[in-house]
Amino acid sequence: MSDRFISLAHRTDCYHCKQVADQIITAMPYRAEVVCDNCGATRVFVPRIEDVSGPGTFEKPGCYPTWSLVSDAACRNCHGTHPHDLSIGCRNFTVRCRNCNFTHFYKFDLEFMAKDV
Ligand SMILES: [Zn+2]
Ligand SMILES: [Zn+2]
Numbered sequence: 001m002s003d004r005f006i007s008l009a010h011r012t013d014c015y016h017c018k019q020v021a022d023q024i025i026t027a028m029p030y031r032a033e034v035v036c037d038n039c040g041a042t043r044v045f046v047p048r049i050e051d052v053s054g055p056g057t058f059e060k061p062g063c064y065p066t067w068s069l070v071s072d073a074a075c076r077n078c079h080g081t082h083p084h085d086l087s088i089g090c091r092n093f094t095v096r097c098r099n100c101n102f103t104h105f106y107k108f109d110l111e112f113m114a115k116d117v
Contacts, residue, residue, distance in 0.1 A: 005076070005095070007024075008025050008069065009025070010023045019038050021037050022036075022038075027095050029104075031044065032044075032093045042112050046107060049105065067089075068087055069087075070085055073097075075099060076102070082098055093105075
């Protein structure tokens, strides 16, 4: 899909099944998801305008530590392929282009478990 912006796998402990499994991270302009490859636990994030990653704003104890990842992606602002910094926490998901600093902010929207896995 041409609207897919970033897709990568981050291998870590799943907060749901507690297994070390690939967490499949997909970011699109209108939606971002993290899906456990083992149990199918899915977290969905939706875009928001302002930065919600301020200290303590939406974080709650007992959830994931924030992941800091880097992925090459085609920037929608400066129109080149550049490394993007991803910061994924329980309540927020941000993607920032290192070249132009254009940043997508997402907030946690819902969570569900795949029933057919
Ligand atoms: Zn899992
Ligand atoms: Zn850019």
